[in-house]
Amino acid sequence: MMLQVGGALPTNAWELVTTSSTATKIVLLVLVLFSLISWFIIVLKWAQIRRVRRQGDRFFDALERTTRLEDAYHAVMKLPPSPYGRLLREGVNFFSELRPGALKETRGAQHEALSATQLEVLRMVLAKEVGAERDLMARFIPWLATIGSVSPLLGLLGTVLGVMDAFIGIAAGGSGNISAVAPGVAEALVTTVLGLAVAIPAVIAYNLYVSRLSVFAGELEGFAQEIVGTMAREGRI
Numbered sequence: 533m534m535l536q537v538g539g540a541l542p543t544n545a546w547e548l549v550t551t552s553s554t555a556t557k558i559v560l561l562v563l564v565l566f567s568l569i570s571w572f573i574i575v576l577k578w579a580q581i582r583r584v585r586r587q588g589d590r591f592f593d594a595l596e597r598t599t600r601l602e603d604a605y606h607a608v609m610k611l612p613p614s615p616y617g618r619l620l621r622e623g624v625n626f627f628s629e630l631r632p633g634a635l636k637e638t639r640g641a642q643h644e645a646l647s648a649t650q651l652e653v654l655r656m657v658l659a660k661e662v663g664a665e666r667d668l669m670a671r672f673i674p675w676l677a678t679i680g681s682v683s684p685l686l687g688l689l690g691t692v693l694g695v696m697d698a699f700i701g702i703a704a705g706g707s708g709n710i711s712a713v714a715p716g717v718a719e720a721l722v723t724t725v726l727g728l729a730v731a732i733p734a735v736i737a738y739n740l741y742v743s744r745l746s747v748f749a750g751e752l753e754g755f756a757q758e759i760v761g762t763m764a765r766e767g768r769i
Contacts, residue, residue, distance in 0.1 A: 552719050553697050559690035563683060563726045570679045570734040573672045577741050584669070584748070587614035601762050615665040619752060622661040623759045626654060627769075646769045651760075654769075658756040666749045673741050680735035687727020694720025 552560070591614055598604040605624050608617050630650050646654070698717060763769045 555693045556690050556719060556723060559686055559723050560726060563686055563730050566679050566683055567730045570676060570730060573675055574737045577673060581744055584615060587612065588616055591616040601766060615752060616755060619661050619756060620759060623658050626657045651769060655760065658759065662752045662756055665752055669748055670745055673738065676734045676738035680731045680738055683727045683731040687724040690723025691720045694723065
C-alpha cells in the first residue's frame with residue numbers, strides 16, 4: 533500500500549507518484565515511454581508531410597512551365613527527389629523501355645502505338661509506385677493508433693492494481709475511514725489520467741495523418757492518370 537511522506541498524506545500528484553506501489557510505477561513508466569514514442573512520431577510525420585507538401589508545390593510549379601512530357605521530365609529531374617518526381621520517372625522510364633526514343637519524337641509523328649497489354653502494364657507500374665509512396669508516407673502512423681488504443685487500457689490496469697493494493701492495505705490495517713481510503717484511490721487514478729493524456733494526442737494525430745495520407749494518395753493517383761493522359765494527348769500511346 534502507498535506510504536506516507538514524512539507521516540503526512542500526499543498533497544499533490546507528484547507525491548502520489550513517488551509514493552506509489554512498484555506495480556503502479558511500472559505502469560507509469562510504460563505510459564511515459566509510450567508518450568515519448570507518440571510525440572516523436574507526431575513531430576516526425578508532421579515534418580515529413582510539410583516537406584512533401586513543399587516538394588509538391590515546387591514540382592507542379594516546374595511542371596506548369598513546360599509543354600511537352602520530355603521537357604517536363606528533364607525539368608523536374610533537376611529538383612530534389614520527391615514522391616511526384618519518382619512517380620514521373622518510373623512511368624517515363626518504363627515507357628522508354630517499351631518504346632525506345634519515343635519521347636524524343638516530335639508531336640504528331642507517326643509511330644506504333646502501345647498494345648492494350650503494354651498500356652495496362654504501364655498503369656500497373658504507376659499504381660505500384662503510388663502504393664510504394666503511400667506506404668512510405670504511412671510508415672509509423674499505425675503506431676499512433678496502437679498507442680491511442682493501448683494507453684487507456686494500461687491506465688485502467690494501473691488503476692485496478694492500485695485499488696486492489698489500497699484495499700489490501702486497508703484490510704490489513706483494519707481502518708476503513710475516508711482518510712485511509714482516499715490516498716490509495718487517488719494513487720490508483722493517476723495511471724488513468726496519464727493513460728488518457730497519452731492516448732488523446734495520439735488518436736487526434738492518427739486521424740489527422742490518415743486524412744492527410746488519403747489526400748496524398750489521391751493526388752498521386754490523379755497524377756499517375758495525368759501522365760497516361762499526357763502521353764495519349766501527345767500521341768505517344
